[in-house]
Amino acid sequence: MTEEELVEHAGEPTSYDEYDGSDDDFTYVKHTYEYQKDSKKYYGQYGYEFEFVNGELEYLYITYK
Numbered sequence: 001m002t003e004e005e006l007v008e009h010a011g012e013p014t015s016y017d018e019y020d021g022s023d024d025d026f027t028y029v030k031h032t033y034e035y036q037k038d039s040k041k042y043y044g045q046y047g048y049e050f051e052f053v054n055g056e057l058e059y060l061y062i063t064y065k
Contacts, residue, residue, distance in 0.1 A: 003052050010035060029054055
């Protein structure tokens with residue numbers, strides 16, 4: 001899955017973060033897309049967080065806050 005496919009199918013994220021830790025010898029770019037919803041049954045929110053590093057999906061988190 002690419003970042004473009006994620007946004008195309010899931011819509012705009014609740015929050016987005018970008019980190020660029022690149023230097024002359026090393027490329028490290030991380031984009032984090034977070035999708036949160038209010039829980040209808042319990043207090044709090046649930047959601048998903050996708051982390052792309054250098055354009056590839058590295059992590060998928062399922063969250064409950």
